[in-house]
Amino acid sequence: MAKFDCIVLGFGPGGMEAARALSHGGKKVAIVNKGPWGGVCLNCGCIPTKLLLGAIEPLRLLQDLARRKLAQGEIAVNYDKLQAHVKRHISAASANLATKYEALGVKLFQGAARLAGSGAVQIEGSGEILEGDAIIVATGSEPGFFPGLVADHQAVLDSTDLMFIEKAPQSLCVVGSGAIGLELADFFSAMGARITLVEAAAHIAPAEDADIAEALAQSLKKRGYEIRTGVAASRAATVNGGGQLELADGSILEAEKILIATGRSPNTSDLCCEAAGISLNRRGFIEVDEHLQAAPGIYAIGDVIGKALLAHAAIQQGNYAANHLMGNYTEPYASGPVPTCVYCHPSLMRAGLSATEAKGQGEAAVSISQFSVNPIAQAHAAPEGFVKAVWLDGQLAGMAAVGVNAAQLVTAAELLVAGGYNAANLQHLMVTHPSLDESLAWAIYQKPEKI
Amino acid sequence: MKDKSVLKLPDDLFYSDEHIWIRPGKEYCEVGISDFAQDQLGGVVFVELPEKGQSFDAGESFGNVESVKAVNSLFMPVKGTVAEVNAVLEDKPEKLNSDCYGEGWLIRILPDNPEDVEKLKRSAAYRAGL
Numbered sequence: 001m002a003k004f005d006c007i008v009l010g011f012g013p014g015g016m017e018a019a020r021a022l023s024h025g026g027k028k029v030a031i032v033n034k035g036p037w038g039g040v041c042l043n044c045g046c047i048p049t050k051l052l053l054g055a056i057e058p059l060r061l062l063q064d065l066a067r068r069k070l071a072q073g074e075i076a077v078n079y080d081k082l083q084a085h086v087k088r089h090i091s092a093a094s095a096n097l098a099t100k101y102e103a104l105g106v107k108l109f110q111g112a113a114r115l116a117g118s119g120a121v122q123i124e125g126s127g128e129i130l131e132g133d134a135i136i137v138a139t140g141s142e143p144g145f146f147p148g149l150v151a152d153h154q155a156v157l158d159s160t161d162l163m164f165i166e167k168a169p170q171s172l173c174v175v176g177s178g179a180i181g182l183e184l185a186d187f188f189s190a191m192g193a194r195i196t197l198v199e200a201a202a203h204i205a206p207a208e209d210a211d212i213a214e215a216l217a218q219s220l221k222k223r224g225y226e227i228r229t230g231v232a233a234s235r236a237a238t239v240n241g242g243g244q245l246e247l248a249d250g251s252i253l254e255a256e257k258i259l260i261a262t263g264r265s266p267n268t269s270d271l272c273c274e275a276a277g278i279s280l281n282r283r284g285f286i287e288v289d290e291h292l293q294a295a296p297g298i299y300a301i302g303d304v305i306g307k308a309l310l311a312h313a314a315i316q317q318g319n320y321a322a323n324h325l326m327g328n329y330t331e332p333y334a335s336g337p338v339p340t341c342v343y344c345h346p347s348l349m350r351a352g353l354s355a356t357e358a359k360g361q362g363e364a365a366v367s368i369s370q371f372s373v374n375p376i377a378q379a380h381a382a383p384e385g386f387v388k389a390v391w392l393d394g395q396l397a398g399m400a401a402v403g404v405n406a407a408q409l410v411t412a413a414e415l416l417v418a419g420g421y422n423a424a425n426l427q428h429l430m431v432t433h434p435s436l437d438e439s440l441a442w443a444i445y446q447k448p449e450k451i
Numbered sequence: 452m453k454d455k456s457v458l459k460l461p462d463d464l465f466y467s468d469e470h471i472w473i474r475p476g477k478e479y480c481e482v483g484i485s486d487f488a489q490d491q492l493g494g495v496v497f498v499e500l501p502e503k504g505q506s507f508d509a510g511e512s513f514g515n516v517e518s519v520k521a522v523n524s525l526f527m528p529v530k531g532t533v534a535e536v537n538a539v540l541e542d543k544p545e546k547l548n549s550d551c552y553g554e555g556w557l558i559r560i561l562p563d564n565p566e567d568v569e570k571l572k573r574s575a576a577y578r579a580g581l
Contacts, residue, residue, distance in 0.1 A: 068497055069541065218512075218524075372522050384522050 002107070003131045004030045006325060007121050009113045009271070010138035012039020014302030014314025016097070018136045021322035023104045030130055031106055032113040032123055034270065037094045039140050040303075041311040044160040047093070049183050051086045052163065053343050056190040060345040064381040064404070079168050079191060087164070113139075115276035119297060124270065134297050136321050137271065137278075137286065138314065141303035144265030148235040149175060155243035156236045156258045159184060165257070169193050173245050173255035175233045177204035179342045181261035182216075185225070186344035195225045196253055198245065200232035205348060207340075208400065209355045212348060215385055215402045219346050228253075236260060266304045281306070290332035292321050299325065308338050337398065337417045339410045346385050347407035351414040352398030355390045355451055365391040365448035371403040373442070375434040380404045387443040396421055396444065405436055412437045416444065452490050455581045459486045461552055465568055466577035469510075469526040472552065475568050479534045479559040483551055484516065484525070487581055492518040495547040498540045500558060506532045509567065513558065516547065525557065529567035535559040 006022050008015045011033035022029045036043045058075050065071035098108055112124040115137075121130045143158040145151065151158040157165070159180050162172075168191040174181045177199040189195045197204055197220070203213035204220075204227060217227055228247070235246040236258050243258035266285045273280060277295035279287045285306030286294050294300040299321040302314030316335060323329040337352035358364035372383035385403020389396060399413035421429070423445050431441045464472040470488035474481040489495070497517040507513045507527040514525040537556050540546060546555035562568055572580065 067499065370521055372517060373520060378519075383517055 001129055001131050002030070004028045004107070005132065006030075006134045006136060006322075007032060007113075007119075007130050007132035008136045008138060009033075009121065010039060010140055010267075010302070010304075011037050011097070011101075011108070012138060012140050012302065012314060013041050013311040014140075014318040015039070015136065015138035016101070016318070017315045018138065018299075018301065018318035018322040019101060019106050020104065021319050022326070023106055025322070025326045025328075027326065029106045030109060030132065031101065032109045032111065032121060032130070034110075034112040034124075034139070034267075037097045037108070038090075040142075042093055042097075043090055044163065046311050048086050048090060048163050049180075049187070050343060051089060052082065052187045053183060055082050056187060056345075059190055061380060068381050070381060077191065083164065083166075112270040114270060114272050115278070115298070116272075117275060134299070134325050136318070136325075137294065137298060137300040137304060138302045138318060139267040139271065139304050140314075141264035141266050141309060143260070144263040145260060146262055149233055149260050149262060150236070151260050152238055155238035155241065155256070156260060159259065159261055162188070162257065162259050169256040171255040171257075172196070173198065173243060173253050173258045174261060175236065175245065175258065176261035176263065178207065178261065178263075179340070181259065182342050182344040182348075184259060184261070185220075189223060189225070194255075195220075196255060197225060197227045198231065198233050198247065198253070199227070199229045202230050204229060205342065207354070208348060208350065208402075209388070212350075212388070212400055212402045216344075216346060216348065219384055264303060264309050266306060268304060291324050292317055292333050308335065310338070310340060313338065337414060339414045341407035341410045343407050346382065346403045347405060348400070348402050349407045349410040349413060350398060350400040351410055352396075352417040353390055353392065354398060354400060355388070358390050358392040358397050359451060362393045363450070364397075365450045367391070367443055367446035367448045369439050369442035369446060371439060374436060374439045376436040377404055377439070387439045389440075389443040389446070389448070391448045399440060399443065401439070409437060409440055413440055416440055453486070455487070455578060458490065458578065458581070459552070460574040460578050462574045464552070465528070465571035465573065467526065467528040467571055468580065469528075471526060471528045473528045473560075473568055473571065475565070480529075480531070480562055480565075480568060481556045482528060482558050482560055483556040484547060485577070486551055488523075489548050489551045489555075492516065492523065492547075493520045494518055495544045498544045498547065498557070500536045500540065501533050503533050503536055506530075516544075527560075528571060529560075529562045530564065531560040531562040533558050534561050 005027040008019045008031045011031050019029045114122045116122040171194040173196045174185045175198045177197050185195045205213045232248040243255045245253045286300040301317035303309045320333045339351040341349040367389045369387045371377035371385040382404035387401040390398035431438045470485045495518045499515040501513045509530045511527050512524040513527050
């Protein structure tokens with residue numbers, strides 16, 4: 001029986017970072033992974049969608065310039081070549097990960113892992129049993145469905161089906177307008193699909209404030225999107241080869257394909273959690289304590305704990321778990337302000353609290369700087385959008401933006417929020433002019449208005 | 452910015468709360484932005500207008516005006532159809548600042564119900580609401 005200091009279950013961004021930190025710390029590490037190396041992020045999530053969206057950047061820029069008659073012409077994306085490029089990139093990157101981690105001394109095992117008690121992990125298929133002094137569960141998530149809204153992989157698709165679809169659909173109905181729905185809608189709209197967004201919440205991008213969502217919706221409508229908010233989809237089906245979506249108000253939408261992007265569901269079914277003393281919350285995610293421990297000797301990190309279903313949250317948690325295990329960190333896990341971005345056009349970003357979240361916690365205020373006054377946004381012929389600073393009891397608690405390249409502001413925003421900047425101490429930081437980033441500074445300099 | 456007492460708000464026009472003026476006429480009604488709106492916007496750099504023949508509800512956005520300060524939607528004052536679009540604004544959007552009631556008109560429309568126009572505010576009431 002092979003014995004390790006730590007067995008990491010899952011080779012996505014979280015498991016990867018935990019294994020890296022542990023092996024740099026001199027630990028003997030094994031990774032057991034069910035799917036392709038790199039997890040959802042590399043194989044069917046963050047990375048392929050960015051590769052697709054990158055290819056339509058010039059098209060979006062041309063469209064903005066052409067609206068002002070500053071440019072004309074056509075940019076045609078070669079869909080087949082692009083798909084081949086994406087697949088080639090992913091499989092090369094996936095293989096590269098294996099090489100890199102093996103070079104670090106990490107042992108890689110392919111297969112689903114079952115927690116077999118007292119530090120043992122059994123690998124499905126071979127039945128091989130590994131023994132570890134500690135285990136880090138980082139098994140991630142998969143597309144989640146509600147009853148009636150389940151991908152049949154014909155006309156009703158999940159995000160993985162759609163992002164690699166052989167032929168781009170002419171019409172696409174997207175159920176759920178979070179990051180996944182918005183990004184894939186943006187890409188396929190650029191490929192010529194007529195888009196309908198269906199969102200049960202009061203506005204699209206439901207995690208964001210209503211003003212951010214409204215600015216995004218305005219831009220999307222100009223591009224011809226039909227947007228249905230405040231109405232839930234109740235049933236999706238393939239009818240005569242096409243997609244048919246029934247809404248709660250009784251109306252029926254038809255589209256060549258329907259994307260179900262209603263959320264993610266944790267990968268826990270192979271693990272046999274109960275036997276290992278791990279409890280799941282009512283949404284099925286693994287419950288952890290303040291040190292990300294799910295049971296004695298077992299940590300859980302990333303999507304599977306459902307704190308923030310973001311690759312970078314998993315990375316931070318993986319780093320924490322590894323260092324806590326090695327005794328380097330003793331304090332409870334603290335995420336700090338959580339950054340997110342959505343790379344649709346216009347894009348979105350947020351670091352820290354939204355105004356809605358801040359309002360629930362104390363005296364909230366916002367200060368706003370419009371992109372229309374920013375020379376870089378003007379240069380892109382895209383003055384729509386704005387940056388918003390969110391204040392909680394007088395402290396900078398969050399920053400959000402919508403607009404051209406707004407997603408690129410996320411790390412600067414994260415540092416400003418984490419650094420506790422305000423109109424007084426920001427003077428000590430020389431902010432580049434002209435830059436899109438200075439719109440963050442301008443938002444901080446505006447007088448906060450109570451909300 | 453101008454004091455509201457010196458804003459030019461011609462008496463023969465009707466005004467919406469979204470700062471659009473409308474000039475009733477026999478063949479069509481002319482639509483533009485008020486002196487207040489152009490003054491608030493500052494230098495206009497781009498105007499995006501609808502196509503001839505498009506129909507809009509009252510309050511629906513029929514275009515955008517961009518200045519170096521803001522991007523604002525233009526809201527239809529009454530339900531109607533676009534009969535003509537001011538092509539001059541494509542090359543000279545600054546006309547919105549220099550002559551908002553004349554050469555800077557935006558669109559000419561055929562209202563569905565001509566009596567809707569007279570339900571809008573007159574100059575004095577619009578000024579009082581600013």
